Amino acid sequence: MVKQERAIQTRKTILSAAARVFEGRGYKAATISEILTAAGVTKGALYFHFPSKEHLAQGVLHEQDQWLPVPERACKIQELVDTVMLHAYRLQTDPMVRAGVRLSLDQQAHGLDRSGPFTRWAEILRDLLEEARSQGELLPNVVPAETADVLVGSFAGIQAMSQAVCEYQDLLRRSSHLLRHLLPSVAVPSVLASLDSSESRGETISTELRTLMSQEREPAAG
Amino acid sequence: MVKQERAIQTRKTILSAAARVFEGRGYKAATISEILTAAGVTKGALYFHFPSKEHLAQGVLHEQDQWLPVPERACKIQELVDTVMLHAYRLQTDPMVRAGVRLSLDQQAHGLDRSGPFTRWAEILRDLLEEARSQGELLPNVVPAETADVLVGSFAGIQAMSQAVCEYQDLLRRSSHLLRHLLPSVAVPSVLASLDSSESRGETISTELRTLMSQEREPAAG
Numbered sequence: 001m002v003k004q005e006r007a008i009q010t011r012k013t014i015l016s017a018a019a020r021v022f023e024g025r026g027y028k029a030a031t032i033s034e035i036l037t038a039a040g041v042t043k044g045a046l047y048f049h050f051p052s053k054e055h056l057a058q059g060v061l062h063e064q065d066q067w068l069p070v071p072e073r074a075c076k077i078q079e080l081v082d083t084v085m086l087h088a089y090r091l092q093t094d095p096m097v098r099a100g101v102r103l104s105l106d107q108q109a110h111g112l113d114r115s116g117p118f119t120r121w122a123e124i125l126r127d128l129l130e131e132a133r134s135q136g137e138l139l140p141n142v143v144p145a146e147t148a149d150v151l152v153g154s155f156a157g158i159q160a161m162s163q164a165v166c167e168y169q170d171l172l173r174r175s176s177h178l179l180r181h182l183l184p185s186v187a188v189p190s191v192l193a194s195l196d197s198s199e200s201r202g203e204t205i206s207t208e209l210r211t212l213m214s215q216e217r218e219p220a221a222g
Numbered sequence: 223m224v225k226q227e228r229a230i231q232t233r234k235t236i237l238s239a240a241a242r243v244f245e246g247r248g249y250k251a252a253t254i255s256e257i258l259t260a261a262g263v264t265k266g267a268l269y270f271h272f273p274s275k276e277h278l279a280q281g282v283l284h285e286q287d288q289w290l291p292v293p294e295r296a297c298k299i300q301e302l303v304d305t306v307m308l309h310a311y312r313l314q315t316d317p318m319v320r321a322g323v324r325l326s327l328d329q330q331a332h333g334l335d336r337s338g339p340f341t342r343w344a345e346i347l348r349d350l351l352e353e354a355r356s357q358g359e360l361l362p363n364v365v366p367a368e369t370a371d372v373l374v375g376s377f378a379g380i381q382a383m384s385q386a387v388c389e390y391q392d393l394l395r396r397s398s399h400l401l402r403h404l405l406p407s408v409a410v411p412s413v414l415a416s417l418d419s420s421e422s423r424g425e426t427i428s429t430e431l432r433t434l435m436s437q438e439r440e441p442a443a444g
Contacts, residue, residue: 029250105327105382114386149383150403153396154372157379160327161371164336174375181372184407 011049014039015063018056019099027057027109057112061103063096070205071212076132077187080125081179081197082205084155088175089202091159092168105160118156122148129186137191147186154178172199233271236261237285240278241321249279249331279334282322292427293434298354299409302347303401303419304427306377310397311424313381314390327382340378344370351408359413369408376400394421 017039021030032053036046050056068090070082090097103109104117122145129144138144158178162171179197187195239261243252254275258268272278292304312319325331326339344367351366360366380400384393401419409417 026248026250028248104386118383118386146399147403149396150376150380150399153380153383154376154400155379156382157377158372158375160378160382161340161375164326164340174371177368177372178376181369181404181407185403 007049010041010045011059014041014046014049014056015059016096018050019060019063019096022057022060022103022106023095023099027053027103027106027112032056054112057103057109058116060096060100061114061117063100068209071208075137075191075194076128076135077137077183077191078195080128080132080151081183081195082201083124083128084151084179085172085175085197085202086205086209087155087202088159088171089206092171092202093206098168101156101159105156118152121152125151132187137187139186139188142186147182151182154182172202175199176201229271232263232267233281236263236268236271236278237281238318240272241282241285241318244279244282244325244328245317245321249275249325249328249334254278276334279325279331280338282318283325283336283339285318285322293430297359297413297416298350298357299359299405299413300417302350302354302373303405303417304423305346305350306373306401307394307397307419307424308427308431309377309424310381310393311428314393314424315428320390323378323381327378340374343374347373354409359409361408361410364408369404373404376404394424397421398423 014035018030018035021035021038025034030053032046035056036043039046050059068086070079070086073079073082087097091101100117103112104114106112106114126144126148129138129142129147132138133142133144155175155178158174159168159171162168162174176197176199183192183195183197236257240252240257243257243260247256252275254268257278258265261268272281292301292308295301295304309319313323322339325334326336328334328336348366348370351360351364351369354360355364355366377397377400380396381390381393384390384396398419398421405414405417405419
């Protein structure tokens with residue numbers, strides 16, 4: 001058990017180092033020996049967990065698109081808003097998420113399948129939209145798979161623009177604007193009227209999740 | 223005059239070569255000597271037009287964001303749709319436009335100011351939205367600068383997703399879906415009802431422009 005925990009820790013150390021190297025140098029220019037130096041682990045340990053540069057990149061991509069489930073909401077469109085705004089907040093604050101997003105947009109990463117994160121995020125949002133439909137939250141003409149693709153694609157661009165223009169400083173504002181532009185074509189008016197898609201939403205959810213997790217770890221006595 | 227035409231042609235040859243090299247290798251890995259070889263011009267000619275790699279990249283970025291004005295429309299929102307759909311069509315069909323868009327999203331291009339194309343496209347769309355406002359085409363709550371930013375950012379992502387998933391094959395469909403999701407939050411219903419934002423719109427405008435240009439070159443006799 002202790003051994004397994006150590007392996008998990010080593011894997012995490014390697015992935016953090018790989019994220020830093022890929023973010024700084026891009027997929028193509030990055031080398032395994034740079035990642036090795038940055039991680040400070042043995043060559044054996046690195047190759048045990050990740051046999052190639054592509055495996056390292058897929059590891060980083062996977063961390064990024066590991067969906068952090070938001071607390072369930074009665075209103076599924078609110079849950080979708082929460083998912084997007086939490087991702088924006090994590091992108092601004094978590095280097096691993098940032099590295100994954102950058103890799104998935106790295107046009108020089110030939111030979112690296114970058115479609116995964118796009119596809120998986122689209123699935124998560126499509127499922128939420130389908131739940132929303134069954135609860136009568138969607139406008140009749142909405143096609144969940146189409147709307148999910150528009151949401152994922154447009155969010156990818158909003159974050160790239162925010163990075164190019166001001167290194168993510170205005171990402172939360174831009175994300176909120178995007179949702180306010182897209183959702184009126186998606187949700188019925190009564191749902192729209194009750195949504196919270198404000199800039200601070202991502203941080204609110206992040207705090208809520210941390211509180212929930214610490215409660216799970218320390219169950220109340222009695 | 224002939225000399226000037228030759229200089230324009232040389233500049234064009236160099237930019238095409240730079241576009242191919244930047245697209246294939248990325249900004250960071252590309253070298254001036256590769257561009258020199260690809261262009262087949264003398265070192266002196268290249269340095270005369272572009273004294274550095276950054277100048278070459280800015281040249282390619284500038285070609286991309288050189289706005290190809292679409293024919294004027296009575297409905298300014300249609301002119302905006304035409305602008306977006308023509309850009310999508312050019313992106314699919316013109317390697318220079320593609321290279322410029324890729325450079326503006328190249329996260330490894332440290333030291334290259336990539337905010338220009340985002341900012342300039344946002345200005346073009348903001349101006350169209352302001353004209354639309356003065357003609358009563360916009361919903362009252364629309365802020366033209368905000369909506370222009372959402373349009374530019376989300377389009378950048380839609381094209382990146384289309385590239386990552388299928389090398390631009392579905393770009394026109396995705397662009398049309400994006401507009402159909404965004405415009406109901408922007409334009410009044412009577413404008414929406416009369417818009418053509420179909421997938422084939424970009425090609426239609428491109429043909430229209432070619433016809434207009436050939437008419438200008440060969441004015442009808444009499």
